[in-house]
Structure formats: structure tokens, C-alpha cells
Amino acid sequence: MQHEKPAHLVAVDGFFMDASEVTNAQFKKFIEETGYVTVAEREIVWEEMKKQLPPGTPKPHDSILQPGSLVFKKTTESVPNLYDYSQLWDWIVGANWKQPEGKLRLNLFLQINSDSMIWQEMSGNGPRIGIM
Numbered sequence: 001m002q003h004e005k006p007a008h009l010v011a012v013d014g015f016f017m018d019a020s021e022v023t024n025a026q027f028k029k030f031i032e033e034t035g036y037v038t039v040a041e042r043e044i045v046w047e048e049m050k051k052q053l054p055p056g057t058p059k060p061h062d063s064i065l066q067p068g069s070l071v072f073k074k075t076t077e078s079v080p081n082l083y084d085y086s087q088l089w090d091w092i093v094g095a096n097w098k099q100p101e102g103k104l105r106l107n108l109f110l111q112i113n114s115d116s117m118i119w120q121e122m123s124g125n126g127p128r129i130g131i132m
Helices: 024-034 046-052 113-123
Strands: 015-018 068-072 089-093 128-131
Antiparallel strands (some): 015 128, 068 089
16 A cells, blocks of 8 residues: 555564364353353443543443444545544444344454453463563
């Protein structure tokens, strides 16, 4: 894309990557065997959530304060502010690993790191690989 020029060097901080991919079938089996409920499927309790927010943050409307996930929003044009995640992600009520599109036809949802960590611990699928 034109807006991705000129080519330039960048630095990437360290991150973790699983040694192998996890299929929906494997994750479904894990859920059935353990009874684990992902963050995207859990009821949102405002009293707990607001502890993670700046003091005085107003409570969102109940229609938004429901289980769901951020879902990737494909763009065809340049995104003017990469610090504004709302240009690339939408909050979709009902989106989770079973319904990654929620009620809409979208193709990617955000997996919460805590769900990934639980998968690693409970599935015995081996350690995560640190990329540095």
C-alpha cells in the first residue's frame, strides 16, 4: 500500500508465541473437559471492571456492558492514528471463540492473554516460546 512507504527499520519488543497453533476443535475439547469460561463469555460485573479504570470513569450503557470481544475491522485506506485502536477494532457483543464474528460477518477476534495462559497451564500443551 502506498501509505506503507518509505521502507524503514523498526524495533519490536519481545513477545510470546505458542510452540504450536491451537485449533478450534482442540480448544473446544479443552473447554468441555475443564469447564473453563473465556473472558469474552463471562458476564461483565461493573463493580469489578471499574477497579481497573481511572477514578470517575462513567459506567457504559448496559447495552454495551455485555460479554463480547474486540473484533478486527479491515481497512482499505491508511489509518491516520495508530494509537487510536478504535480505527482497527470494534467491540462486538456476543463475539467469542465459538462465534468469532458475533452477529456480524467479521473474521478475527481478540484472544485475551489470560485465556491463552489458562490454556497453556490446563491443557499441558507445553511452554510458550519467548521471542526476544
